Every structure is written in C-alpha cells, then in structure tokens.
Amino acid sequence: TIALLVVGVIVANPVLQAAPLEGEFIDGGPTFKGSLFPFVFICIMCGAVSGFHALVSSGTTPKMVDRERDIRPIGYGAMLMESLVGIMALIAAASLHPQLYYDMNVPLTLNEKEAAALQTKLERIYARGETPEGGDPLHKVGVREPHQLTVGERDLSRVEEMVGGESLRGRTGGAVTLAVGMALIFTDALAWTGLAVESIMKYWYHFAIMFEALFILTTIDTGTRIARLLVQESMAKVYAPFKRTDWLPGAVFATLVVTLGWGALIWTGSIDTIWPMFGISNQLLAVIALCLVTTWLVNTGRARYCWVTLLPMVWVISTTMTAGVQMIWYRFLPGMSQGGSAGFAAGLNLFFTLFVMLCVGALLLLAVARWGMMLLRPQGMRQSVA
Numbered sequence: 444t445i446a447l448l449v450v451g452v453i454v455a456n457p458v459l460q461a462a463p464l465e466g467e468f469i470d471g472g473p474t475f476k477g478s479l480f481p482f483v484f485i486c487i488m489c490g491a492v493s494g495f496h497a498l499v500s501s502g503t504t505p506k507m508v509d510r511e512r513d514i515r516p517i518g519y520g521a522m523l524m525e526s527l528v529g530i531m532a533l534i535a536a537a538s539l540h541p542q543l544y545y546d547m548n549v550p551l552t553l554n555e556k557e558a559a560a561l562q563t564k565l566e567r568i569y570a571r572g573e574t575p576e577g578g579d580p581l582h583k584v585g586v587r588e589p590h591q592l593t594v595g596e597r598d599l600s601r602v603e604e605m606v607g608g609e610s611l612r613g614r615t616g617g618a619v620t621l622a623v624g625m626a627l628i629f630t631d632a633l634a635w636t637g638l639a640v641e642s643i644m645k646y647w648y649h650f651a652i653m654f655e656a657l658f659i660l661t662t663i664d665t666g667t668r669i670a671r672l673l674v675q676e677s678m679a680k681v682y683a684p685f686k687r688t689d690w691l692p693g694a695v696f697a698t699l700v701v702t703l704g705w706g707a708l709i710w711t712g713s714i715d716t717i718w719p720m721f722g723i724s725n726q727l728l729a730v731i732a733l734c735l736v737t738t739w740l741v742n743t744g745r746a747r748y749c750w751v752t753l754l755p756m757v758w759v760i761s762t763t764m765t766a767g768v769q770m771i772w773y774r775f776l777p778g779m780s781q782g783g784s785a786g787f788a789a790g791l792n793l794f795f796t797l798f799v800m801l802c803v804g805a806l807l808l809l810a811v812a813r814w815g816m817m818l819l820r821p822q823g824m825r826q827s828v829a
Contacts, residue, residue, distance in 0.1 A: 444654045445524070448531045448625055455631035457538035473564050474548040474615065477769065481762035485722040488762070490525050492755055494728020495662075498669045501732075532617070535624025546599040547620055551613035607645035616718075622651035663705075670701040708791065716788040719770060720796045726763040727803045730756055734810045741817045760807075767800050 468479060475482065500518050508514055536544065545565055553561060603611050606626060611619055626647035633640040672688060674697040679686035685693045708716045733756035740749050771793055778789025 444651075445528055445531060448535075448628065449527070451625075451628045451632040452531065452534055455628045455634075457534070457628055457631060459534070459537040460540050461537040461544070473545055473561050474550075476773075477766075481765045481769075482722075484758075484762045485726060485766050488726055488729070488759060489722055490522075490529050492726070492729045492733075492759055494725045494730070494732055495666070496522070497729060497732035499665060502669050502672050503665060532621050532624075535628060536617070536620050538628065539620070539624055543599065543602060543623070544620065547611050547614050547623065548617075549613065550615050605641060605644045606648040609648075618652070618655050622648050622655065625651040667698065667701050667705070670704075671697040674700055711784045711788065715785075716791055719774065720792050720799075723763055723767050723770065723796055724799050726759055727767075727799050730759050730763065730803055731806060733759065734807060738810050738813055741814045746814075746818060764800065767796055771796060 504514065504517060508517065549561060599612050602623060603609060606623065626644050629647040630640050630644045671694065675685045675688060675693055684690050688694065733752045737749050737752045737756065740746060775789045775793035779786045
C-alpha cells in the first residue's frame with residue numbers, strides 16, 4: 444500500500460496546500476489544545492525513538508530471525524520504512540485544502556468560547572488558503588484535479604459524497620485525514636486517463652481505511668504477544684514452568700490475562716481510555732531501553748560510548764515527562780470531574796500514566812547509582828563486577 448502511495452504521489456504531484464509553518468498551532472492550535480513543545484516531539488519520536496519497537500526487537504524479533512546478521516536490515520530497514528510511512532502521511536494531509544483538513548480534524552465537543560476563538564482562527568486560515576499554489580509555475584497547468592476543488596466544493600459535504608456518503612466532520616485522530624488524502628492522491632494519479640476517476644474515489648477511501656485497520660491489528664497482535672511473554676516471565680518467579688513459552692497452559696493463561704486487560708480498557712467502546720497515554724507510555728519505554736543499553740555499556744567497559752544513548756535519553760526524558768505532567772494536570776484531572784464513563788477513563792489514564800512515570804523515575808535513579816558505582820571503581824574491580 445505504501446509503495447502504491449509513493450507511486451501515486453510521484454504521478455499526481457499534489458500541491459502542498461498547508462503552510463510551511465502553521466503559526467496557529469504555536470499557542471495551541473485548532474485541532475489540539477496542547478503546545479508544540481513537547482507534543483510535536485512525542486509524535487515524531489513515536490517513529491524515531493520508539494519504546495514499542497524496542498520491545499519488539501528485544502523480545503519478538505530474535506525468536507524469528509535465522510541469523511544475527513539479519514537483525515540490522517530488519518531493524519534499521521523497518522525504521523526507514525516507518526519514516527517513509529510518516530512522510531507519505533504528511534504529504535497526504537498537507538495536500539488537503541485547509542478548510543477540508545480542519546473540518547475533519549477539529550473536535551465537535553467545543554464550548555461556546557472555544558468555538559468562537561476557533562472560528563476566528565479558521566477564517567484567517569481559510570483566507571490564506573484561497574491561493575495555495577503561491578504562484579508555483581510547476582502547478583500552473585490548468586488541469587482541474589480533485590485536490591483543486593472550487594470554493595463552493597471545499598465544504599465537507601462534497602468530499603463526503605465523493606467517498607460514499609460517510610460522515611467525516613470531527614473525525615479526529617488522523618486516520619480519516621490520511622484516508623481522504625490518500626484517496627485524493629490516487630484519484631489525481633489516474634486523472635490523465637480521462638476516465639470518470641472521481642466516481643471510484645470511494646473505493647480508494649475504503650481501501651485506505653482497510654489498510655489502516657490492518658496496520659493497527661498487527662500492532663495489537665504484536666503487543667499482545669510481547670505482553671504475554673512479559674507476563675509469563677514475571678509469573679515464572681512464582682511458578683517455574685511459566686518461563687517456558689511453549690508450555691500451552693501458561694501461554695493460554697497469560698494471553699487471556701493480557702487480552703482481558705486491554706479489552707477492559709476499551710469496554711466503553713472508545714479508545715479514549717488508552718489513546719491519550721499511548722505516546723507518553725511509548726516514549727517512556729524508549730527511555731527504559733536507552734537506560735538499559737547505557738547500563739550495559741558501562742558494565743562492559745564501554746562507557747566512552749555512552750553519549751550515543753545518553754543524549755537521546757535525556758531529550759526523550761525532558762519531552763515525555765513534560766508531556767506527562769501537562770496531560771495529568773490539564774486533561775486527566777479536569778476530566779475526572781465530569782463523572783460517568785468520561786471521568787472513569789480520565790482516572791484510568793491518570794493512574795497508568797503516573798504509574799509508568801514513577802516506575803521510569805525509580806529505574807533511572809537505580810541506573811545512575813549503578814553507573815556511578817561502576818565508574819568510581821578501579822579498572823580491575825570494574826571488570827570483575829561486570
């Protein structure tokens with residue numbers, strides 16, 4: 444699918460209608476109440492320094508590779524592919540007209556004051572977006588493409604009709620934005636045929652939605668598998684047979700525990716019980732991975748290379764802990780006062796986010812103590828301890 448999207452982008456050559464630097468987001472943009480720092484780095488780091496990928500590469504990948512030299516092209520190549528996915532997603536979103544983008548990504552649950560402030564912002568954005576090409580000679584071809592809808596067609600109802608009548612307003616989270624952007628790019632790429640390509644845009648849209656669903660399903664499958672291995676490893680401290688991953692009773696029991704665990708979190712029918720803490724928990728897992736590798740370097744006498752892991756670890760800690768505090772203070776605590784299912788979800792997010800932050804903080808203190816103990820020992824004693 445991504446290969447198809449790359450070809451589609453090259454053939455369609457869509458205009459990037461979003462501004463190079465969106466000033467509306469600096470003080471808390473229309474689609475997200477938080478600031479650029481630290482949340483934009485949480486989004487980037489989920490693909491660049493990912494704790495989930497660290498779990499996969501340490502717990503799952505070694506069980507599937509035939510030889511050690513395969514690990515580098517698999518691990519590094521996978522991250523390059525994920526970066527490509529991110530670039531394609533950015534192109535798909537930035538090629539949409541600002542009015543379409545914000546109509547899909549602005550949440551519907553706004554109070555009167557927020558809605559008034561938002562309308563003022565959007566009017567400035569829409570006015571600026573009337574001539575997105577900015578005089579670019581590469582796009583003065585006079586061809587009417589689906590991306591170049593007339594002003595009257597830029598309202599969401601026209602696009603909803605093109606994708607098969609599905610409601611798109613307020614569909615936040617990025618999935619629908621990516622699907623609509625991909626559908627428009629695929630449609631543009633076939634415009635040269637002279638056929639009624641707009642009539643099959645609904646096919647491309649649902650194809651993209653299916654791709655995203657399968658993408659998420661594989662993530663859930665892998666996450667459940669890793670969690671099952673971790674549960675078995677922990678329970679082996681109590682009952683030794685659990686350490687055998689091929690022991691069927693242990694595998695079934697651990698899988699049931701994990702599945703019931705994440706199933707209970709989405710029992711309300713909404714991902715709001717887990718999504719707000721997803722990026723933060725992922726990055727805190729990355730901190731753990733970087734911390735463990737640093738400890739391994741110190742223990743094995745390679746402390747001179749520690750800067751390779753320490754520098755990204757310090758940056759990830761600063762951004763993620765800041766994001767965690769802001770989410771707890773500005774979202775989870777106010778959310779708990781709403782009561783009902785929304786208050787319950789906010790309470791769960793607060794508990795788990797705070798729990799992970801405290802665990803990572805404790806681990807860092809233990810690791811720093813370990814580094815100091817190893818570095819202060821004489822060279823001979825260092826190697827014996829390691």
